[in-house]
Amino acid sequence: MIRALVGALIIGLTAPALGIYLVQRRLSLIGDGIGHVALTGVGVGLLLQQSPVLTAVIVSVVGAIGVELVRERGRTSGDLALALLFYGGIAGGVVLVGLSDSNSGNLVQYLFGSLITTTRADVIVIAILGVAVLVAMLALRPALFAVCNDEEYAKVSGLPVRTLNLLLAVTTAVTVTIAMRTVGLLLVSALMVVPVAAAQQVTRGFRTTMAVAMLIGVVAAAAGVTVSGEVDTPPGATIVILAIAVFLAITVGSTVWRVLRQRMNLDGNHQHAEPSDVVLQAGAR
Amino acid sequence: MSVVAVRHGAVTYGGRHVLRDVNFEVTTGQVVAILGANGSGKSTLVRTILGLVPLAGGEIDLFGTPRARFRTWARIGYVPQRIxxxxxxxxxxxxxxxxxxxxxxGIFRPARAADRDAVRAALEDVGLLDRINDPVTTLSGGQQQRTLIARALAGRPDLLVLDEPTAGVDAASQEAFAAVLGRFAERGGTILLVAHELGPLEPLIDKAVVVHDGRIAYEGRVPEPAGHHAAPGHDHVHPHAEPERPAICVAPTDRMPAS
Structure with missing residues (x-):
């Protein structure tokens, strides 16, 4: 249980810190695609009887670099290339897992996460890689922000744009792989994107959006693990549903707040406001 | 001293020549405008100088250094067409x-007081210091353009390169623009800008370079406006230019009857 919680908290903090750059670039679904590719890595690991986490990291890093190189070319066929890579990844994973001796229940563990079977060694790997990703995302924030916000300007500023893009690709792959034990390959993208989407409903700047998104990620992860322990639901899906609930609550709350404030402003300025029928007549003339 | 030098510059897009045998020079303290119709290659020319478009032939020097070996990018402030x-x-x-x-x-050193001061000074210069904590999306088009100028000025560059800075910008922002660029030039800065229409920037320009069909057709003082461009009260408003696709004929909006 403690191991499960530690793993979930690290992912809850790391995934949104990386995801904000993907959202800013309008690559929200890239994590999902890399997750598909990682499944082939899991299949390779099970077939060779190696650690599936290790082989998944290697295969998804290779896949992510491939995706980045396709994106950099900016060809329209890039879309199709991505589709081939993603579906090839998931089909390859299913076939390889089928070829190995492990049963299909094993596959579900990776697709939807399985915190309870997380070993001590897994948690150590998750902690080391998670902290590395987190430090990179926080320390390089100005440079990564510049690249994601305006790539051409970043190039003219002499920033190592290509290296930074590859760094983002590699850290995405690493985050997907370490999150696969917690939320699973099919849901990992949600933890990268949903907290950011929720935070930006109420924030004005990039730095505050990042901080609020990380907070939402950690709270959803902690609450998700606790709730799933109490009512015996799968932890990964529970974490994601809680994150979406936070998104809905913030969206509804901020909309209501905006409407209320407008009403109050209108009431306050009532004397000065022009009656609406006069405005309509003036417009019609 | 030479700030930008292009010798026999050539650019091709998918086998088609966009720029051919382009030669020109910008020296320290000059304000140079590159003029031309949509699709003439004028934007491609500045993007090539900055290394955003590969050179198919010829040479480009920046501050006397061949561009491939140029590393002091902080000396250049780039202002793109839009945010x-x-x-x-x-x-x-x-x-x-x-x-x-x-x-x-650099990318590893965190921001210091000097960095924050430079950001504030640049925003003060473009008149947007009071908006420093506002989301950029809440600004008008002209204010967003001024934000991009402030971003370029914050690096304290020696050369400003602007790509159609006043396209689709309201008259008040155009005046603010001209004032900012004027102050930059007075401090000894060099400016290279691409424009379709100079408007209030015209008095600043030392040299005009007209690009036509991928070649430099004219170099010298700003040409007098002709035809209905010169008509008083001619309201010259252009939409943002489409990204230049040389294979496509762009409708000559200048020649459309003014409504």
Whole structure:
């Protein structure tokens, strides 16, 4: 249980810190695609009887670099290339897992996460890689922000744009792989994107959006693990549903707040406001 | 001293020549305007100088160094046509302008007081200091353009390169623009700008370079406006130019009857 919680908290903090750059670039679904590719890595690991986490990291890093190189070319066929890579990844994973001796229940563990079977060694790997990703995302924030916000300007500023893009690709792959034990390959993208989407409903700047998104990620992860322990639901899906609930609550709350404030402003300025029928007549003339 | 030098510059897009045998020079303290119709290759020319478009032939020197070996990018402040594709995540005016310091401070060193001062000074210069904590998406088009100028100025560059800075910008912002560029030039800065229409920038320009069909057709003083461009009260408003696709004929909006 403690191991499960530690793993979930690290992912809850790391995934949104990386995801904000993907959202800013309008690559929200890239994590999902890399997750598909990682499944082939899991299949390779099970077939060779190696650690599936290790082989998944290697295969998804290779896949992510491939995706980045396709994106950099900016060809329209890039879309199709991505589709081939993603579906090839998931089909390859299913076939390889089928070829190995492990049963299909094993596959579900990776697709939807399985915190309870997380070993001590897994948690150590998750902690080391998670902290590395987190430090990179926080320390390089100005440079990564510049690249994601305006790539051409970043190039003219002499920033190592290509290296930074590859760094983002590699850290995405690493985050997907370490999150696969917690939320699973099919849901990992949600933890990268949903907290950011929720935070930006109420924030004005990039730095505050990042901080609020990380907070939402950690709270959803902690609450998700606790709730799933109490009512015996799968932890990964529970974490994601809680994150979406936070998104809905913030969206509804901020909309209501905006409407209320407008009403109050209108009431306050009532004397000065022009009656609406006069405005309509003036417009019609 | 030479700031930008292009010798026999050539650019091709998918086998088609966009620029051919382009030669020109910008020296320290000059304000140079590159003029031309949509699709003439004028934007491609500045993008090639900055290394955003590969050179198919010829040479480009920046501050006397061949561009391939040029490393002091902090000396150049680039102002693109519009703000980066309006990303999904909010960013404040201050955060966008702070990107302009990266060329000076490098990517690993955190921002210091000097960096924050430079950001504030640049925003003061373009008259947007009071908007420093506002999301850029809440600004008008002209204010967003001024934010991009502030970003370039924050790096304290020696050369400003602007790509159609006044396209689709309201008259008040155009005047503010001209004032900012005027102050930069007075401090000894060099300016290279691409324009379709000079408007209030005209008195600043030392040299005009007219690009036509991928070649330099004229170089010298700003040409007198002719035809109905010269008519008093001619309201010259253009939409943002489409990204230049040379294979497509762009409708000559200048020649459409003014409504």
């Amino acid at each position: 980066g594709a309006g990303s999904g995540v909010p960013a404040t005016v201050g955060e966008v302008v702070a990107s302009g310091r990266l060329a000076r401070r």
